[in-house]
Amino acid sequence: MRKVANFFELPSGELPEELSEILLKGAGGFRLERIISEGQCSPPDFWYDQEEAEWVLLLEGAARLEFESPSELVQLAPGDAILIAPHRRHRVAWTDTGQKTLWLAVFFTPEA
Numbered sequence: 589m590r591k592v593a594n595f596f597e598l599p600s601g602e603l604p605e606e607l608s609e610i611l612l613k614g615a616g617g618f619r620l621e622r623i624i625s626e627g628q629c630s631p632p633d634f635w636y637d638q639e640e641a642e643w644v645l646l647l648e649g650a651a652r653l654e655f656e657s658p659s660e661l662v663q664l665a666p667g668d669a670i671l672i673a674p675h676r677r678h679r680v681a682w683t684d685t686g687q688k689t690l691w692l693a694v695f696f697t698p699e700a
Contacts, residue, residue, distance in 0.1 A: 596648070598624060598688050619695040625651065627685035635677040640695045645669040649689025654681040674698070 599607065606628040612620040617640050630636070635656055646664040653662045653670065656677040662670060672678055674697075683689045 595622065595692075596690070598690065602626060603628070603688070616697045617695065618697075621691075621693045621695070623691040623693055625649070625680070625683035625689040625691070626687070627683055628680070629682050630679035635679050637675055637677050638672075638695070639674055639697075641674050641698045642672040643669065643694040643696075644672065645692045647690040647692060649687050650684040651680060651689050651691075652682040654679050 603624060603626040606626075607624040609622045610619060611622055612618070619640075646666060646668050648666055650666075651664045653664065654660070655662070656679075661681060664670070
């Protein structure tokens with residue numbers, strides 16, 4: 589019998605650190621992740637610089653992403669999605685401390 593998982597079922601209690609779960613993996617570096625934040629953000633002066641593209645959808649909560657060169661701060665609310673190109677340096681500048689923030693992230697290698 590298959591076990592049904594509820595994507596919106598969140599862990600109870602406070603999260604000491606961001607929780608990232610790989611839901612699916614596929615060819616070409618494809619990866620689907622569920623990420624749960626609760627006030628966590630990137631360390632000062634830390635920037636993600638990824639080989640793959642990332643499409644992220646914010647489902648619950650609130651967050652701000654910061655991009656480097658050109659500098660840009662993007663506020664995300666439920667339903668907001670953004671595509672981050674490979675090597676577009678970015679960081680999580682803020683997530684809501686009063687509730688859990690639920691993300692769906694898709695990592696993939698874009699076609700040439």
